[in-house]
Amino acid sequence: TQLLEQSPQFLSIQEGENLTVYCNSSSVFSSLQWYRQEPGEGPVLLVTVVTGGEVKKLKRLTFQFGDARKDSSLHITAAQPGDTGLYLCAGVRTDSWGKLQFGAGTQVVVTP
Amino acid sequence: DVKVTQSSRYLVKRTGEKVFLECVQDMDHENMFWYRQDPGLGLRLIYFSYDVKMKEKGDIPEGYSVSREKKERFSLILESASTNQTSMYLCASSGGNNEQFFGPGTRLTVL
Secondary structure, X not given: OOOOEEEOOEEEEEOOOOEEEEEEOOOOOOOEEEEEEOOOOOOEEEEEEOOOOOEEEEOOEEEEEOOOOOEEEEEXXXXXXXXXXXXXXXXXXXXXXXXXXXXXXXXXXXXX | OOOEEEOOOEEEEOOOOOEEEEEEEOOOOOEEEEEEEEXXXXXXXEEEEEEOOEEEEOOXXXXXXXXXXXXXXXXXXXXXXOHHHOEEEXXXXXXXXXXXXXXXXXXXXXX
16 A cells, blocks of 8 residues: 655644645655545545646645655645645555545644 | 535444445546545545446455445445444545545444
């Protein structure tokens, strides 16, 4: 199994601060996805990164895929209470059929 | 608006009962998945299906079975529920680009 480790497990910050979430593996993934899950709901896809070194921006969220395609980061600038949620990274597994390997998640809480 | 629906948001069952969790998607996706989500462990794949009547074991299939008689419907079955199967169960579907669309989840408590 290709494992993904996320850090930190929990992050509590004030509105307006910046934060970074990390997703690391010893395995190479063909692509990596980031999902956000709000309480009582299923995860929703935010972004997919495919190319090593790729950087994608989604408003105040910046996603980066490591050059070796083994790690990724999510940076949020000027966090807002609406950014509160569980952030999950997921790598596309090499054993096909579109299966994903999920990290354990980072719970982010942004207080006003 | 694409949608994955699950039959129940909350379910309470007793040890030894047979439990059915149903999932329906309206996106004509070939692939469907069942996960359980536990604190600190993330999402773990129980079973998946890549076509009607086709199923494959995921990482933690013990104690579970599945059924996919129609393309849009994927059912998870707990033959004899046990307390260690208390969890959040999430269903997902995907097409060709690996993006998975999730249902809202079923929080199952086994007493």
